[in-house]
Amino acid sequence: MTRRDFLRATLALTVLPAVGCGGGRAGGGGGGGGSQPTPQLPLRRLGRTGAAVSAIGLGGYHLAVPASKDESIRIVRTAIDGGITFLDNCWDYHDGESERRMGEALRDGYRDRVFLMTKIDGRTRAAASRQIDESLQHLGVDHVDLMQLHEVIRPSDPQRAFDEGAFEALDDARRAGKIRFIGFTGHKSPGIHLAMLDEAARRGFTFDTVQMPLNVLDAHYDSFEQRVLPRLVQEGIGVLSMKPMADGRIVQRGLATAEESLRYAMSLPASSVITGCDSLDRVEQALRIARGFQPMSEAEVSAVLAKTAPAGASGADERYKTSESYDGTTQNPSWLG
Numbered sequence: 001m002t003r004r005d006f007l008r009a010t011l012a013l014t015v016l017p018a019v020g021c022g023g024g025r026a027g028g029g030g031g032g033g034g035s036q037p038t039p040q041l042p043l044r045r046l047g048r049t050g051a052a053v054s055a056i057g058l059g060g061y062h063l064a065v066p067a068s069k070d071e072s073i074r075i076v077r078t079a080i081d082g083g084i085t086f087l088d089n090c091w092d093y094h095d096g097e098s099e100r101r102m103g104e105a106l107r108d109g110y111r112d113r114v115f116l117m118t119k120i121d122g123r124t125r126a127a128a129s130r131q132i133d134e135s136l137q138h139l140g141v142d143h144v145d146l147m148q149l150h151e152v153i154r155p156s157d158p159q160r161a162f163d164e165g166a167f168e169a170l171d172d173a174r175r176a177g178k179i180r181f182i183g184f185t186g187h188k189s190p191g192i193h194l195a196m197l198d199e200a201a202r203r204g205f206t207f208d209t210v211q212m213p214l215n216v217l218d219a220h221y222d223s224f225e226q227r228v229l230p231r232l233v234q235e236g237i238g239v240l241s242m243k244p245m246a247d248g249r250i251v252q253r254g255l256a257t258a259e260e261s262l263r264y265a266m267s268l269p270a271s272s273v274i275t276g277c278d279s280l281d282r283v284e285q286a287l288r289i290a291r292g293f294q295p296m297s298e299a300e301v302s303a304v305l306a307k308t309a310p311a312g313a314s315g316a317d318e319r320y321k322t323s324e325s326y327d328g329t330t331q332n333p334s335w336l337g
Contacts (some may be wrong), residue, residue, distance in 0.1 A: 003298055007269050009269035010295060013044040034055075041083035041290050046115075046271045047238025049181050049208050051145070053086040053115045055266055056290040059242070059276035060089030060095075060118070064097040066278060069104070075283055076105035082287040086272040089139070090119040090150055090244075091131045092328055092335055099138035113140060115297045119185060121329050123157070125165025127337025132173045139320035146209060147179040151329045153188035158199035167205060174175055180263070183209030186245065187320040188327075190227035197231065209276070211240035213320065215293040216256050216264050216304055220312030222321055223266065233269050241270035247326075249317045262289045264304055267296040280319050 001009075006117040042055040058079045063072045076087070090267050099118060108112070118135045122128035132147060151168055152158065161167060162185075173179045187195055193212060201209060210232055219225050232239050244265035249254050250255060256264070265273040266289075277283045298305070313316055320326035329335050 001018065001233065003009070003301060006229075006233075006269055007267065008296055010267060013084055013269060013271060015043045015045060017322035039234050041085075041287070042266075042293055043085075044117070044271045045238075046181075047208055051115055051181075052082045053272045055272060055293065056084055056161065056262070056286050057086030057088055057240070057272035057274040058084050059274045060087065060098045060102060061093045061109050062276035062278040063089075063101045069101055071302075072101040073105040073128045075262060075277055075280060076102055077110060078280055078283050079277070079287070080110055082249065082283065083290075084287070085114050086274070087114050087116050088274045089135075091135045091138075092121055092150070094139045094334070096134065099135055102170040103138060103140035104227075106139070107182075115146070116141065116150065117146035118144055118164075120212065120297075121149045121234040122169070122333045122337045123160050123164045123166045123333040124337035125169045126194075127335075128166040128169035129172065132169065132178060135204070136178060137336040142287050143180065145179075146181045146183060147173065148183040148185050148211060150185050151327065152184050152192055152196050152330070155192060155329055157186075158315035159194065161196075162199060162205070175206075178326065181208035183207050183211060183238070183240070183241075185211035185242075187213050190222060190224045193224065194231070197235075207237055209240055209271075211242055213246070213318070214241040214244040214265050214270060215244050215246050216250060216261060216308045217246050217315075217318050219305055220309055221315040221318060224249045229268065238270075239270040241265050241268065243318075243320065244273050244275055246318055247320070249319075250308075251310065253317065255311050256304055258285060259282040260304050262286065262303070263296055266290070266293055267301070269331055 034238050043052045044055050044147045046053050049230035066072050124130045171336045229317050245251050250261050317324040324330050
């Protein structure tokens with residue numbers, strides 16, 4: 001797909017902004033913060049799910065970084081009050097503390113205003129089933145909108161996840177009303193993502209979503225944008241973008257600004273660009289950029305790719321691809337079951 005094709009696909013995802021996103025089962029907002037109208041942010045269709053989500057999503061990992069739980073709650077509620085509807089989390093983030101803090105923030109009607117996603121690591125049916133229930137307990141909810149298999153990062157992961165029962169557990173949970181949609185995530189290699197899609201196709205299983213890094217560095221090295229994104233668009237699978245700033249290294253090293261990084265990621269046909277925010281300032285920055293978003297022109301894309309090409313060529317600044325330092329399930333193999 002060309003840049004022009006990507007832009008057309010991005011524009012095709014866009015829907016008119018609306019109050020809330022219908023993620024929760026209750027139709028109203030409840031009390032407290034849930035009764036407040038949500039400012040408009042760009043909304044995009046999430047694949048074939050029928051859901052529409054905010055073009056910027058709030059990452060869950062960073063929520064346990066602030067020393068104060070109250071600060072984490074303020075971050076989540078500021079994001080939602082500002083119009084963010086897509087929330088990301090994972091069973092293993094900070095031993096469940098990220099989920100617990102998010103769960104507290106979603107009280108008082110906030111749950112009904114968001115599309116809630118979390119992830120599990122278990123490859124076996126037993127481990128996956130246990131982690132699904134523990135995530136719901138951490139979050140204090142009876143269901144999540146999307147559950148994804150986390151860290152599909154080894155060549156053996158696609159076959160193992162199907163053979164050992166992870167997707168059976170997820171399908172069981174969907175039938176039980178604990179989850180609405182199923183996807184997978186990974187940060188290591190486009191080839192592994194494609195292998196997972198191929199394995200699912202062989203077994204007659206269809207993913208609702210796929211999550212992967214998409215940023216100005218990815219375009220230069222072992223690129224998810226070039227190899228995986230076109231297939232997801234063609235198959236109508238919801239695309240979730242992560243690491244828009246390569247875990248901060250793009251901005252820290254002066255390779256591109258935060259605004260350039262988010263605008264680049266938002267200019268690709270992803271339903272939501274998930275960004276980690278460990279402070280209110282970071283939330284406000286993301287909201288400001290999202291509210292004023294205009295897709296990058298071809299000239300702007302060419303310019304930002306040209307200036308990031310030297311740093312991006314080796315993958316050294318995408319350490320989640322080129323090292324094991326981001327591989328939680330490699331460091332904690334018991335999480336896999």
